[in-house]
Amino acid sequence: MTPISPGQHILIPGAGLVGSLAGIWLSKLGFRATLLDKRSKPGTPGYDQSRSINLALSHRGWKALGEIGVHVDIGPVALPMEGRIVHDMEGRTQFQPYGRAGQAIYSVSRSNLNRVLNERASAEPGVEIHYRTRATSIDIERHQVFAETPEGQRTYHGDAILSCDGAFSAMRQAFQTSDRFDFSQDYIAHGYQEFHMEPTATGDWAMDPNGLHIWPRKSFMMIALPNPDKSFTCTLFLGWEGSEDSFAALKDAGYARMWLQDNFPDFCARVPDFAEQARKNVVSSLVTIRCFPWYKQRSLLLGDAAHAIVPFYGQGMNAGFEDVDILMHMLPKAKTWEGLFMDFAKARKPDTDAIADLALANFVEMRDKVADPLFLFQKKIDARLAALLPERWVPLYTMVSFTSTPYSEAWARGREQERLIRRIMDLPGVEERYLQDDWLLDALSRVEFGMVVTR
Amino acid sequence: MTPISPGQHILIPGAGLVGSLAGIWLSKLGFRATLLDKRSKPGTPGYDQSRSINLALSHRGWKALGEIGVHVDIGPVALPMEGRIVHDMEGRTQFQPYGRAGQAIYSVSRSNLNRVLNERASAEPGVEIHYRTRATSIDIERHQVFAETPEGQRTYHGDAILSCDGAFSAMRQAFQTSDRFDFSQDYIAHGYQEFHMEPTATGDWAMDPNGLHIWPRKSFMMIALPNPDKSFTCTLFLGWEGSEDSFAALKDAGYARMWLQDNFPDFCARVPDFAEQARKNVVSSLVTIRCFPWYKQRSLLLGDAAHAIVPFYGQGMNAGFEDVDILMHMLPKAKTWEGLFMDFAKARKPDTDAIADLALANFVEMRDKVADPLFLFQKKIDARLAALLPERWVPLYTMVSFTSTPYSEAWARGREQERLIRRIMDLPGVEERYLQDDWLLDALSRVEFGMVVTR
Structure with missing residues (x-):
């Protein structure tokens, strides 16, 4: 068992949203943190923005960001959505509030949020971020992380390791091949494809920006979230297989054009190149990942690396931020890293299991029940x-x-x-x-x- | 899609029970098969017998072996068990038949069976076995298998690949990191430890060899299966954690001696060195592995690589043999490898899911209900x-x-x-x-x- 004491050095594979927040918080508590990220530094050539463009930030995320003062950087670029705006087949809309007046979830850009968190982390005295450094494996016994860097292979040593490297965590491999590690990855039968809806010719929003737009069509749906540049990111959720109502059927470009126009006429009217986007834009899969134990000795899995969920409750990022919030509130009272990681994981696991199930259930609510x-x-x-x-x-x-x-x-x-x-x-x-x-x-x-x- | 035609070359990573049976059967159907196995050739120095010593062969296994005539080699060394022999706390026994008179399951030695199947496979004109050849990964697109051999790295090419490399299949890794592969590994809260019960001083069986012995103790149990040399292999199934009735508690040698004598007095009387064995013999874990799809292009997972189960219904090996039986009966009528593998896997999956659940449920029956x-x-x-x-x-x-x-x-x-x-x-x-x-x-x-x- 390794006593916790300030000044110790924590390795964090993954400088995404959760890893950056953890690094900043550790520094504020008097620890040193080294973040390893395969991506280039935000704003430099080669920086990859390929991941989905916007996310819904809600209470749990705001609370965690607020605890370390990061919320002030995000506020100006977060767009409130006070309810669902449901589109019927004729393009008529109905507003369904999420809560009381003033209660909203917020559309934020992932790349914006990531950049802000990276900058905040870099400004912390205790934090270093090593970009273009892909953590490839972990030695749990020796609490070392092996990484590919632009200068070749490198071994990092830490007093403890927080793996925040996402749903397809490379660090988790070492857990998975160790004895008695329960693990599952379950894909749903639907995939998703993103479409971009530009502002109007006069530079205005093409739709009301104060809500999350949904086109519920029972077995499938489209949604749209507003972006600060007055565009919308629209996402079609649709089954992979089947002779109709499926991405397989949409491979026929003629069928795809007709099918989109039949099912989403008012969307198509606002996205003139919808057929071309349907042909070009990548279709991705949706997975739920569960595992346990998240801890082995001085190593912990956090965020999506521990519990990736489908996006239908808008809680993936919020749950990851809440992980950090809970862990960092336990840290000052904890005696050893091993004890902290075990206590945190055991207390947290029922909650991430619950949100995983809620997210799956909410897909049915969004695509069918809201109508x-x-x-x-x-x-x-x-x-x-x-x-x-x-x-x-x-x-x-x-x-x-x-x-x-x-x-x-x-x-x-x-x-x-x-x-x-x-x-x-x-x-x-x-x-x-x-x-x-x-x-x-x-x-x-x-x-x-x-x-x-x-x- | 790749048309099936006799003379084609099938790669089989894993020359264990299922892989060997598949190789023999393919040869009889006019195909060529190359089996790759990390172990040494049975009977040569370095041959590893570490895996559990005996298994229960029942109808499905006999049927598959019989279809290619291998049953005649196994018959003489298979010991019939016509029922459960249940031991109470006083050492009194009760016989519970498995079926009608004459219906029995058979205790067979894994190493014996493996050796016989390896020999039969080697004798087939179409089969080659490469020992000390560890298949490490697979290129599904190019239907290649990469292996470490005594002469260094080697790449094998095949027209199709049957991965029979067991519960911790290295081949499955390539499936697992491809998109939309559902996978789970679930460990039960119990582990197991094997004990060896020698024949009596007069060279006779220490207990009745015509049944499967069970000491049911509600939350844990011991079982024993006879071996041809008149010894028994006994297995203790017990929870890993807890302050009593657990392997954690048994780490205290004094407690272990007392606990074993209290719970299994007639077992201890027949195994004089039981306390020393408890201290020395390894404790292993028990896992259920489910995944799907088992097929990707011309590659298929078979046996434990596709569906590892806990041992409590005695069906793990039988289910693997039945996989081969079903697949080889479909093969002569199939047109393409891709179509065969998909049709086989979709038809078979509900049955291996069912036996996985039955095996978990039977643990409760064996350790508790039989009393x-x-x-x-x-x-x-x-x-x-x-x-x-x-x-x-x-x-x-x-x-x-x-x-x-x-x-x-x-x-x-x-x-x-x-x-x-x-x-x-x-x-x-x-x-x-x-x-x-x-x-x-x-x-x-x-x-x-x-x-x-x-x-």
Whole structure:
């Protein structure tokens, strides 16, 4: 067991969002950190921006950034989205708020955020970032990381190692080939393809920028998030296989043009080169990665390296930032790295499992249920109860996106609340009466105690 | 797509049980096969026998071996076990038959079986085995296998590749890092440790050799299988962690001696050096591996490389042999390697998933239920119905071990039969009346059609 003491040197393979945040925080706590990243320095030639362009930053992410003062750099370039803007087949839209007025998730550019975090990290006295340095493997026993650098192979030594090298973590290989490491990677049957929607000819937004646009089409969907340059990044989520409604079918350019126009007419009207983009833009896969234990001796997996999830709850980055937040709050009280890493991982694992499941479930909600009148009625009762009982009734989406309620607790409470709402929806006259506060509160206590008069 | 034609050359990384069987069968079908194995040739210096000493060969395995005539070599060294011999805390035993009289599973030595299959493969005109040749990686696009040989690195080319290199398959790595490959490895909370029970001083068996011995102790168990030299291989299955009843606790030699004597007194009486063996013998882990797709272009994963399971149903080797049996029966009718591998894998996957689940469930049955009077009563009704309705009622264990019923079908039928027996067990007077054939058949038709008179 290795006692923790300030001044110790922490290796961080991966200077992405999570790794950079961890490095900054460690420096503020008096440690030294060396970040290793295969990419070039942001802003220099060769800097790779290939990964998806925008992400949804919500409460957990803001909280973590705020704890070390980084939020002030992000605020100006983050675009608030206060709800879903649902597009039907005729191009009509309907606004569905995410929470109360003022509660929003924020569209941020990954490359912007990464650049800001890299700059902040570089400015810390305790942090060094080594770019163009690909961490290839780890010796857990000797707490060493092996890397390919522009000057050749190099071995890094650290007092502890935080592996933040993403869903396809090279560091995790050493865990995976060690004994008794549970691991799974599960791909969903859908892939995704990004489209770019330019501003209008007059330089304005092509659509309302104050929401997350969704074209729900049951088995597939399109979404769009606004960018600071008044463009939108649109993403089509669609099955890989099948003779129609699939990326396989869309390989036929003629079919693709017709299919996109049939299903997303108002999107196509705003993206003149949609057919060309469909032909050129890459289609990528979506994976959930679970594993355990995340810790071995003085090494820890963090963020996507430990728990990559599908993007449908907008929580991948937020969960990674919250990892760092929780870990760094435990660090000052911890005695040894081994003990810290074990305690952190065991406490955190049920929550990242919960958000992985929630993210998978939310895909069905986004692509199908948001257009279902019964589901919308359920959401109305949910919102009404939240307004009447703000202390005890918090909708699931609100708990996940606008509070720090542990994901597993949010999910358990959300399931219980949904069960109660479903029973209220069975009461006679609910359609007319749910807006009467007394009736709704009385209905709630009746279904809670099982005293339900069914129709 | 690559047309199949006789004379083509198939690479088989892994000359273990499954790889050797596949090589022999391919040769008999007119193909050439090159087997690559990291081990030394059986019988030469350096040949490694470290893996577990005996396995249970049952119907599916015998059938596959029989199809190419190898069963005649195995028969003389296979020891029939007609049932479980359950040891209680006082060392008293109870015999529980596996099926009808004459139905047995067979204790065979892994090294014996491997040697016989290697010899048979070497004798085939179309087969070459390259020993001390560790296949390290695969180029799926170019259908090449890279290997370390005593003469250095070598690249092998084949028209198709069957990877039979076991649970920790190096070939599978190339699948795993390709896109959209689902994979999981799940360790159970128990490990295992082998003990050797010598023949008695007079050279006789220390216990009855006609059964599989079990010491069920609820959360843990010991088992023993006979060997041809009149010794037994005994295996302790026990949790890794915990302050008592765990391998962690058994690290204290004094505690281990006391604990083994307390829980397995009649075992300890027959193994004088049990405490020394507990201290010296290695403890190993138990894993379930699932993945899909098993096929990529002209490469296929087979046996444990595709679906490693825990040993509690005695089906790991049998399932691997059945893989080969099914594949080789599909091969003569198939047009392309790509099509064959896809069709085989899609058809086979539900069955290997089923046996993986059955093997996990059978651990609970072996270590706990076999000592439960209610469970034993359930088994009696099961056996009675099987005797009365031999055409339509086949107990689950019988379907799995003594027939070729697809595992998934066996499991579905087994669950339905168990549901019916449970309902019969709720009928008044069942304890006395189940031996009256008319009553039992009438009870079955009543529970089947929901016409149950409850007590």
